[in-house]
Amino acid sequence: MAIRPHSWPDYDVIGRELRSRGFGDKCRFCANNGELWFVSTSHKLKDEQGRTRCPMLQAYTCPKCRACGLNAHTKKYCPTNRR
């Protein structure tokens, strides 16, 4: 494939490539925040154990329960909502 230095790679091609390598879950937190695609596809929002992997979300503290770091979530996904 020819290299075109002045255009971004085709997102669909990259996305398919990433999915085939198991990176299908792009980070929805970054995507919703309008981060560039290579930021939001560079990590998952959460790992298999449900721990927050997103560095942007890890830096966020939940205003409802003060969770941050590996337990970070937005207030929409706060466990205190489920009561």
Ligand SMILES: [Zn+2]
């Ligand atoms: Zn993220």
Ligand SMILES: [Zn+2]
């Ligand atoms: Zn919370």
